[in-house]
Amino acid sequence: MPRLNLLEETRFEKLPVTVYADKLTASKAVAKRIADIIKTKTTKGEMAVLGLATGVTPIAVYDELIRLHKEEHLSFKNVITFNLDEYYPMDATAAQSYNVFMNQHLFSHVDIDQHNVHIPDGSLGLDDIAGFCLAYEQKISALGGLDLQILGIGRTGHIGFNEPGSAPNSGTRLVSLDELTRNDAAHDFGGKANVPSKAITMGIGTIFKAREIILMAWGTKKAPILKKAVEGEISAEVPATYLQLSDHVEFIVDEAAASDLTRFNTPWLVKDCNWNDQQLVKKAVIWLAKALNKPILKLTEDDYNNNGMAQLATANGPVYNININIFNKLQHTITGWPGGKPNADDSQRPERAEPAQKRVVVFSPHPDDDVISMGGTFIRLADQGHDVHVAYQTSGNTAVWDDDALRYIEFALDFSKSQDIDCTGLEELYKTSRSFIDTKQPNQTDTAELQTIKGLIRKGEAIAGARFVGLNDDHIHFQNLPFYDRRKASKNVSYEDDIEQTIQLLQKVKPHQIYAAGDFADPHGTHETCFNIILAALKRLSKTEAWVKDCWLWLYRGAWHEFETYEIEMCVPLSPEEVERKRLAIFKHQSQKDRPVFPGDDAREFWVRAEDRTSETAKIYNQLGLAEYEAMEAFIKWKF
Incomplete structure (x- = not known):
């Protein structure tokens, strides 16, 4: 592409942005950059001084560096590292410590000298922090500064833990964490209340002194803040915008993170477009x-x-x-017949008319995603006589409060006593469970008994919700996919048995329609994992099962985000009465009502979120000139 055209395409961007197809490809490119610096310094007999980051973003980079060390003999003996930050207070041996993180993901797998590793000390007394921070800066300066600093970006726009309001010349210091940052860390700490409110961080001024700066961002969750950092005005409210002032910075991102940038989101504003692309025309006109x-x-x-x-x-x-x-x-896209309208012309409808009665499987990653995200459509499918099954993919036992679990044990204990049933076992269970909860550490995995109890609580709620929708018990399936509990102990798990179990269910039902969660903004990653398991199962079945070619896979959202209007391929309108029925189905999930364990950064109750999002979809359709409905649930069709 001619340079002139490239400049025109990126004219909204105020710093260099390199976009890769996916985070793995991008991470390998970053790892190569790091490896090249290490090799160059080794050749010169010099030490490579690297600024390193933590969090999910750099993990694939560290994985590639480990591979280069083990398979291509990349040595780290001439490497000195300085990490960006650490929570405060934080013991270096705690599971959430960045000391533990760096050892787990890099240092313990390579030949680096531990004396050359520097990480802010979260165990210091308050009176000692200022002196430590000054010494940290002096060590970096004495080595001639950082050769390369890698960064991620938080959803507040923070780099390191330099939150909104940070000064561009700030040095290493103790800072207070933004509430959104603490929300994002809540899962690692077993709830937001356990996340430290402060951190020690390298300053923006310190970062700026690095000879090269690479900021990485992956996934659609980072797209909005990346656009602000790249295209927005320089502001203390988005600290990453200060990087626009550097001549030595490059943003390396995947396509998903870049999706909100003008050249990708509204390309007609910066270049000539291929208007033969009908999806692009639809997007542009709606925009x-x-x-x-x-x-x-x-x-x-x-x-x-x-x-x-x-x-x-x-x-x-x-x-x-x-x-x-x-x-x-x-x-x-608008239809009151999500399963297809029998004996009707279906050439302009989102679903097929035949067969009139369809076999349907609604997959729900957590035990309440079905009614939260597509409860109105779920009810409509059952009311219209389709053979509807629901499959709850995980137990959801993580998202139950400890005191709720105790309350259920107490109920069983009291009931047993009232019926003169021997409750010795229940008494012992109650005693051990209460003792465990009283001494439970943040994010500590529950005992097997507590996991079972919490899973049963959510199972009972899901059964109540599915029955309310109109399903018989033999159409309610609890998969309890093993990855959900297995991943609590390790992120590197096999999904083979999860896929096989899903294959067995699909072979049993042979559905014409599958509904699956496409809301990958789920902060815990369960939705995306569950979808990938379904997809893997369907791909295998497509090689041997004829029914798969006639099976349509519809994706729903709603728990966290909604589809963009131009993406929607089926939109099911709901009357006020149907909105109320959906709300009552959601209310069956009592353990998730009022205040769920992991609410994310949206303080609204799940039923309120669901109603607001479906109401907003209806308002958008109406504003675009279509009929006015109370609410609308949106879907897109997955293309194999």
Whole structure:
């Protein structure tokens, strides 16, 4: 591509951004950069001084460095490292300590001299921190500064733990953590209340002195803050924007993290586009209508010309024909028959008319995702006579409060006593469980008995919800996929038995429709893992089972985010009465009501989130000029 065109395409971007197809490819590129510095310094007989980061972002980089060490003999004997940060207070041996993290993911696997490893000390007394921070800075300076600093970016825009409000010339110091940052760390600490409120961090000024700076970002969750960091004005509110002032910085990201950048999200604003791409046309027209707050059918040629879409108007116009085409596409996504309308023309409908009664499997990663995210559609499918099954993929036992578990044991104990049933075992269970809970450490794995009790609590709630929807008990399946508990002990687990179990269920039902969670913004990663298991099962079955070619896979969202309007391929409208029925189904999940254990950064109750999101989808459709509904549940069809 000519340099002029590249500059035009990236003109909104205020620093260099290199985009790779996926995080693994990008991480290998970063690891090679690090390895090249180490080798160059080795050749010169010098020490390589590296600034390292923690968190999920650099893990694949460290994995590749370990591979290079073991398979290609990359030595770390001439490497000195300085880590960006550490929680405070934090003992170096604690599971959440960045000392433990770095040893687990890098240092214990390579030949680095531990005397050359420097990590902020979270166990210091308050009076000792200032002196430690000054000495940390002096050590870096005495070595001639950092050759390379790698960074991630937090959703507040923090680099290191330099939260909003940090000064561009700040040095290593003790800081207070933003509430969003603490929310994001809650799962690692067994709840936000256990996350330290402070941290020791290398300062922005210290980072700036590095001869090279690489900031990495992976996944759609980082896309909004990445856009602010790359295209926004320099501001203390987004500390990463200070990197725009450096001549030695490069952002290395995957396509998902880059998706909100102008050149990818609204490319018509920076370059000529391929307007033969009908999905792009749909996206652009809907964007224009939203931006101008106008119904699609009222968009004019001037609207197109004044907003970067003149080429579309010229190539595909007149614009009214474009408007009509997109309006019809949106209209055809709306259906009150998610299982297909029998004996109807289905050429303009999202689902097939035949067979009239479909076998359906609704997969729910957690025991409440089905009713939260697609409860209205779930009810509609059952009411319209389809053969509907629900499969709860995990037990969800992590997300139950300890005192709820005790309450259920107490109920069983009291009931047994009232019926003169021997309850010696229950009494012992209650005693050991209460003792364990009283001394439980943050994020400590529950005893097997407590895991079972919490899983049974969620199972009972899920059964109540599915029965309320209209399912018989033999159509309610609890998979309890092993990865869910196995991954509490290790992130590197096999999913083979999870896939095999899913294959067995699919072979039993042979569905025409599958509904699966496509909400990969789930902060714990369970949704994406569960989807990948379903996909792996279907791919294997497609080689031997004829029914798979007639099985349609629909993805739902709603618990965390919603699909973009242009992505939606089926939209099921709900009446006020159906919204209420959905709410009552969600209410069956009492352990998740009021205040769930892991709410993420959305303080609303799950039923409120669900209603707000489906109401917002309905409002968008109405604003675009379509019919006004109380709420709408959105789906996209997965293409194999």
